[in-house]
Amino acid sequence: MAALLRGKSGAITAGLVGYLFFVEFVSGILQGYYIPLIPDLARYLEIDDPDFNWFEAAQLLLSALVVPILAKLGDMVGHKKILLISTVLTAGASWWLVFAADFWSFLAAWALQGFYVVWLPLEVALIFDRGRATGRGASATRRAAGLLVVALEAGAIAGALGGARVFEAFGGNIPLTLSLPAIAVTAAFFVIWFGVPESQPVSGRRLDTIGFTLLTLSLLTITSGLAFLRINGPDAWWVYLVIVVGLALLYPFGRWVLGHPDPAIDLRVLRRPDMWPVQLVAGLFGISVLGAQAPLASFAGTPTEAGYGLGLDASDISTIIGVYLIGMIIGAGLFSATARRVPPRAQLIVATALVALGYLMFLPFHYSALQVIINMAVAGIGSGALVAALPAAAAAAAPLGQTGIATGLTNTTKTIGGSFASAVFAIVVVYVGTQSIVSTAGTYAGYLTVFAICGVSALIGMLLLAFVPKLAFRDPVAVDETAATEAAAEPTPDARA
Template sequence: MKQPQEAVPVARSLPILALAALAFSLAQTSIVPAIGQLAVSLHTSTQNVSWTLTGYLVSAAVLTPVLGRLGDMFGKRRLLVVSLVLFAAGGAVAALGESLGLVVAGRVLMGAGGGIFPLCFGIIRDEFPAGRRPGAVGLVSATAGIGGGIGLLLGGLLVDHTSYKWIFWAGTAMALIAAAGAQLVLRESPVRTRGRVDVPGTVLLAIGVTVPLIAISKASAWGWGSGRTLGLIVGGLLVLVVFGLVERRVKEPLVDMTVLARPPVLITNIATLLVGFSMFGIFLLVPQLAETPKASGYGFGVDATQAGLLMLPGSLMMIFFGPLSGALTRRYGGKVPLALGGLATAAGLALLAVEHGSQAAVLGFTMVVFSGIGLAFAAMPNLIVDAVPAAQTGQATGVNALIRSVGSSLGTQIIASILAGSVTAASPLPTDHAYSVAFAVGAAGGLVAAVAAVIIPRASRHPDPSVLQAAGAVAQPGGPAPATDQAHPDSTRSR
């Protein structure tokens, strides 16, 4: 009789978690169509306005694992509400800001929403029945792509018909609704990791992630081979090496490096980097291709709204393929949908590289790409959740989300560089061949992700929190962590 009783909170909780994830993912791309309007309204250049994207990305990358770790320590529902409130406050600051500095500051504050994904995954791991977890994780994961695609359409509609400020107000409203729902409906998990905040680790991680991401985001302007770009990338990577060495010696680390070094976690994170690379490549390529004037010989000459509509069917495909990935995970393990997702992503991008001369072709092949991304994005956190102890779900999925952000930044900037490299004084628009090369590079990323998925080893089993609690073994705040390498019957499989 226990399962029917648990199904009611799941039915109420899952929409709240999905809304929280949607608010963050919409904000990733909805600002893109507004870059030009922001530059005019704030009396600055589009290059300066790009800091609204960079600041958001860097802030989210740094805060995602930090908030995931804090959720493991102090309660995942509590930190989810905090993340949503900070996100909403940032949206309000950006909407009210009349200077570039204030708008960027608001976007940086919105980056706290990056903690939403690991906290949602932790809540699902701790509170949902074992049979419902893969599908729930799949749906929440799929919103990363769904929101990214819909965000382009929403941003285009608001820019074409109202003001960019409504992009920020919409995110604020969604986050506040989700925060209220989380506080009123969700239960706080008893699964905790004792410890204190690792301040040195947090500072090192912030520097090590921020510096290379800033370099990558500005590489198109500075040049990939410039001393400034290479120096910041190398410097940041050295700081991350120091971070790893320090975390191995800290009693209560921000990130448990031994967990991240486990082959199922490590290889899943590599696949995550590559799928994130491919996804944000298509977010950049398709709208830019669609908005290129017809006089170019290959563009469609549409406005931002119509470009967003080209992405919409593919984004909506993820509503189906995310939960389907969860079902495949329950039956075959997470590596199967991850491999299939990588292959589908690669196939769709390869087809776009060969044929992108009509709106019908772009719409159809984009749907193939997003089907693959839906399968892959849903499988990745399921693989992570299944491979780590319950008390470390937040930090492990937080690092996974960070790596996805890094992949997204790499994809955006490398593909932007490919397009920019084809521009000449005589021809200020990228060439059609450059788009073909860029789609092909994205396809290569998806294909390598599929290969990585195939070699993911089977994860060790970790006990269900409810099983431990029944045995009196759940870690309480301030108490010792339970043993986590036992088998338990309710765990999903990872092959």
């Protein structure tokens, strides 16, 4: 961090990144803390374990809806203001969880806690806007984004390791256990308030209410259909109708925003050659980073009597997940360390290639815990780099005043990709191939299909990035230097003669 720009007005300082580092560490705690508590939370709420899927579905749905709106508001009124508002909402929901003792109140609180998903896009937008004037904002933002993802994954590890231990230390008291993440989010609010400077919003902006209403209706319908598909299975014909209706609602949304002077999402910007591949890759990345979590865990826990699977208990499965998270930390750290020396387009291509390699390695190598750990480590390194690289690339490609919405869209498309994959994978592992002799296990062919889809989707993302212009996402200073070097290397007319 110390090497980041210091001492200039509008520069990306080590102090700024340090404050945001703490905020992302808290975000990681929220993502990891509750996972080992799920069985105990289900018993506390007197529900079945599978019913906990409703909480996850509700939070994913809320995140898909609110991120574009909050990101746009950040561009309009200042990213710090919206970061503070989202933190207040997250803190309020976290404290609500402490006192929620029934299914419906816990469901509402859990969903509202999902406001934290907008933190990273807003932070990246804030950092890029602050560093834009230096001419090196793009590379400095990539370095900072890598450090923030390191904090995110370190927090997730700390949360996953600490949740169960805190629960035991408090003698199984659920409200006391849930109070710690609420305290952490409350502390994050004051860190932002006192330590993070405001970005410079562009004046004269206004919120496209109709555009966001149409987009919200479409996303709400699509993600609801995907959630119902995962829960009700492929035989529920009506869920496909819900998804089709949601997709159809994108047409009036597109017609509206193309005719609006300050649209909710500027589709003309999304058509740019340095933007559309980034957003599509984010959606494809969501397939593996969000959608494959449950199939991977269930494959690792499948009894070996089925003829496949690893037969691991919860503790060993958490170790594999920990290796994956450590891989993500390494990947984010490498992305940050090489931000100045490696072209950003090359970083993105290498990261997607590692994700593809990691999941495709599952096809021949899935017979032992060591093989699975190696696969997950490779995929984790690529995933960690992508979590940092995608919003940073979107920020660099966005025009002035649209960094927030551009970075936020990478999160939204990733969430939609993950929701789609989660619904499809839940069906694939049950219906593809021959049913296992272990009635509770998925099919062998289904698991291999999941691994193949994750690997191929990353390969497609890598190919899409080949369409990105060579000098995309780079600092203006670096682009000018490259252009000058190439011009100097060209032979003069006399030399050609």
